[in-house]
Each structure stands twice: as C-alpha cells, then as structure tokens.
Amino acid sequence: MSARSRVDDDDEKVIAIMKPKQLQSELQDLRTFSNPKQNLEQYATTPLLATKLLQVASVEFNDIEEKSVIDLGVGTGVLAIGAKLMGAGHVLGIDVDADALEECKENLEMYDPELEVELCLMDVVELIRRYDNDEDEDEDEDEDEAVSVKRKDYVWPRADTVLTNPPFGTRRKGADVAFLAAAMKMAETAVYSFHKTSTREYIEKVAVKKLGAKSAKVVAEMKYGLKNQYGHHRKDEVEVFVDVWRIEPSSSKAKKDADDDEKDEMFEQNLRDLAANIEELQLSARQRKDKERNKNSRKNSDNRKKW
Numbered sequence: 001m002s003a004r005s006r007v008d009d010d011d012e013k014v015i016a017i018m019k020p021k022q023l024q025s026e027l028q029d030l031r032t033f034s035n036p037k038q039n040l041e042q043y044a045t046t047p048l049l050a051t052k053l054l055q056v057a058s059v060e061f062n063d064i065e066e067k068s069v070i071d072l073g074v075g076t077g078v079l080a081i082g083a084k085l086m087g088a089g090h091v092l093g094i095d096v097d098a099d100a101l102e103e104c105k106e107n108l109e110m111y112d113p114e115l116e117v118e119l120c121l122m123d124v125v126e127l128i129r130r131y132d133n134d135e136d137e138d139e140d141e142d143e144d145e146a147v148s149v150k151r152k153d154y155v156w157p158r159a160d161t162v163l164t165n166p167p168f169g170t171r172r173k174g175a176d177v178a179f180l181a182a183a184m185k186m187a188e189t190a191v192y193s194f195h196k197t198s199t200r201e202y203i204e205k206v207a208v209k210k211l212g213a214k215s216a217k218v219v220a221e222m223k224y225g226l227k228n229q230y231g232h233h234r235k236d237e238v239e240v241f242v243d244v245w246r247i248e249p250s251s252s253k254a255k256k257d258a259d260d261d262e263k264d265e266m267f268e269q270n271l272r273d274l275a276a277n278i279e280e281l282q283l284s285a286r287q288r289k290d291k292e293r294n295k296n297s298r299k300n301s302d303n304r305k306k307w
C-alpha cells in the first residue's frame, strides 16, 4: 500500500487526501482483530461505517484535515488510519489491549512510507473511574491518599477531534459512558462516536446532562453487520442500527488562543505526565485490592469468631 505522498511548495511531504470510494477500498485491505477479545467488546468498524464517519467529519464539519486526532479504543486502527489518509495532522491511538496495538502497528507498516500514528496503551475506563472517585475517596481512609492521583493532577491528552467506536458497555458496565467522558475531556472541538440507535435518548441525556456537552447531534444513521465472532449470537451476522454522533464538549474547555507550537508542546507534556499518572494508578489499584482483600479476610475471621 502506498500513502501516496507528494511534495508541496515548502518541500514538505503531505499525504494526498482520499475520496470516499477510494478510502473505503483502502480500509478494506486492513487486517482486523485476529483474536478478538469478547470482554473488551472488540468489534472492528466496517470500512463502510468508518468511511461514512470520516466523510461527515471531514466534509461537513472540517474536523479532520490538518487537525490533531485521537482514536479512543483504536483497535487495529481503521479510524486512525482513515483519518490519516484524509489528511489529519498528529494522530494518537489509545487502547488497553497490547495485542490490538501490535496489529494496528502492522497495519501502519503496510504503507510506504509507514503511516505515522502514535500508539498508547491505556485503560480508559479505569482512568475515568479513578478520576470520578477522587472526591469521594478524599473523605475515606487516608491510607490511600498518598498514592491516589488527585483530580487536579490528571492531565489528559488533547486533540482537536476525538474518534471512537466505543465498547457498548454490554460486557463492562458503564464502559460506553466512561469512553464518552474520556473522549470529551480529550477533545478541543468535537467527539465522533458510534452508538446503537436504540440508545439514542440515553446517549443524548448522558452527553448533555451528565457530561455537560455544548451540543450532541446524530449526524449519520447506519446499519452495522456484526459478524458472529464470539458465537453467542444465534445468527452468523446480526444487523445493528447505529448512529454516528457529533458531540461538542463544553466551550469552557476550548483553548483556542494557544498557538500551535504551544499546543504541540502541551500535548507532548500531557502524554509524559499521563504515562506517569498511569503508573501511579496501577500502583494504587493494586494497593486498593490488597486492602479489600485484607478487609475481607478480617471480616471472614470475625464471622468465624461469631460462630
């Protein structure tokens, strides 16, 4: 595959922007999850669906070309790669699954020159859960306090546009909302997200009322042919109706005055800080588990004493 670069007036390499039909056939050649993990709800976005989202985001809203983009739950990379092929600037792919990131890397390497997408291993759901619990935990036992990462210490990676085909929350409860919450913290301008049409009212309520979105609109409606890759559906393929949402985070977050260099620098710094935060999170999660275990074993021995 070729990234079909050309040389512009400033002698800088830029990737030619693709037309939808061409983009769709290009995305068709990408590999998808070779061993999809059910607990992570790994369903690859079909090339048709990915193309539709990218086309709307790019043509109707000018949210892709030369914009920084984060693909949240990047999987094997169809949205991140599509965005890059549509002329996005810096693209960052985030996923909790190292195997998926490996396969995404292989997809990037199929291009000549290799497509530049930065990849980052991160558990988005755990990060949001810790973030939301911080305030409650402040009043709890102080043992945790030394290691717990405080609300004010969180530094989220930021991009103009965040794209996500999130877990629908059927396996890990609340994963869909956690993804939306994280996406909205990361986006300067807009979040694009797929959700089942049957959850339309709920998503609007969550985005606007719970997460404080400035706006939340369905910008495309599609049919999603979900392959029976996990064997728990009776049919080989089930049709799911999905909406493509465009959600604008609250305007207070938009830092439009920062110049581009400053933004890049902040972005790099954010990533470094975030990596440090994640180490702390993993540590505090381990300590919390140990504490729970101790509590339980204490409870059990108390119970035994009563008997």
Ligand code: SAH
Binding pocket: 040, 041, 042, 043, 044, 045, 071, 072, 073, 074, 075, 076, 077, 078, 079, 094, 095, 096, 097, 100, 122, 123, 124, 125, 126, 164, 165, 166, 167, 175
């Ligand atoms: N963006 C890809 C994959 C969508 S499937 C595509 O469009 O084809 C959802 C993705 O979210 C999977 O790759 C899964 O590994 C990832 N994911 C699930 N839970 C996650 C979590 N807690 N943190 C980060 N990524 C997660």
